[in-house]
Amino acid sequence: MRWNGAGLPPPPALAPRRIGELLRAAVGLYLAHWRAFLRIVAVVVVPLTLLQYLLSDLAVRGVRVRGEEVEVTAGSWRAFAASGILAISSLLITQVLIGALAWAVAQAVVGREPTAFESYRFGMARLWSILWVGILVGLAAFAGFILLVVPGIFVLVRLSVAIPALVVERLRGGEALSRSWSLVRGHGWRVLGTFVTVFALTGIVTGIFTAPASGSGWLLRAVLAAIAQVITTPFTAIVTLLVYLDLRARAEGLDLETLARELEAARP
Template sequence: MDSSGGFTPPPPPPPPPGDGQGAGGPGLPQRGIGEILSTAFEIYKANASSLLMIVAIVVVPLTFVSAFIGGVLFAPDTETITVLGEPVGEVSARTASAAFLVFLVGIVIAVIINAVLQAALMRGAALGSIGDPVDIDASYKWGFARFGSVLLISILVGLVVLVGLILIVIPGLIFAVMLSVAIPALVVENLRGTDAMSRSWNLVKGHFWHAVGVIIVAGIITAVVGGIVGAIGGVFGDNWFLSWIFQAIAQIITAPFAAIVSVLLYLDLRARREALTADGLRAELNRAA
């Protein structure tokens, strides 16, 4: 009641959570392309030793085996053909089965790297995005535990994109963008298979060109850095060991950045639709652990 004998109107209700404020504190910000990339570099810098080690643990031994098989066991070999004691030409002494074996080994290595490494790296990147420490052992335990789920999503996305590429190319590129944050959805929200793909599709929908811009610019950065390091290894020509070292370094350097950008794109797309806070994200990661 006020001094005139009337009733004082009640204060207005507090604003609902969202638009930057949620139950767990300030909401995660919406970021432009430049902000996503600069934030990715900051997270990379703050967690460089852990993220690089996560990649190196897998990349170093597996790429060594691949390089050794290709550079030593199945190095180019020829036999000289002679007629009446005179050399008339050379033919390969390697068989088609040997080349096919090298191809199969490379496929197996790629599957292992892309599944386990993506899971472990993106788990670490998601933790790093909210300022939590990146634990190498915990990231790999999580990665191996979700190996099958990541592999399934990778296969399903790959098949969808392949079908789209067969259909005049453009649909395949669209599908690749629309499904680009399916694995981060698995890592953060523990969504599996087609659920993760549907989540990615719904998040990217309405922000397609924003996602395209992030993917293209990040891809150019990783390609340039990887290309420069790989080119240094190419200087050594037939020395498979030195070439392997630089190829491994290129993957170790670029893989964490690509994973961080993927996670940040996913979080940015969620921030544009939901009132997601750091505490809420941390709770989701704990539930997905």
């Protein structure tokens, strides 16, 4: 597929990269499509974060400690119940966001401008597969952490590109996990180093936004937390997909033409 030059920068070449090169490519892709990425994330993260902080504040306000007795008002119980419902709803909505953002990043890689509508349509179409992958990864990692911390980290690294595999190759849950396990084999340390670097960077950005609001009212804390999450979430998704593409470039010589064909086949 030739680059059409339709006002957008050319997509990054699918060649094996070192960690620094991959992170620079991720930053470049983010800057080229930042409006689309932020829009996709903000439409979910902002309202959910505001609701979470509001309900948490309402729940805490209704708890009164008098000596050894703890009194919980009816309003506080309602806030706790609403928080539980919101948590379950957030779990499902977040899976849609994960799929939508992965699809958007993949579209950006092949030089297409991602849209929120198409991205969320994809996320909705693959919701249950994405949720199933998340559950399986969580259970596998939990089992690893019960044994020792190291096995848990090992499992998380080996399954770290399951979502991109599911999105790009239109795989089902178990197939995506197997695909990730196979692709990461022999590259675990490099993949681990990449994600440790990403989590450190996003943690710094989050701290810059949220630290000044420590001790402030719930609204300011919620707004700053939402801003931090809206900014950092796309970067993590971009790096995850680029790691997946890097692994395929090393193992299979994946190119943009092949990737574009796979995305067309995966389109809902």
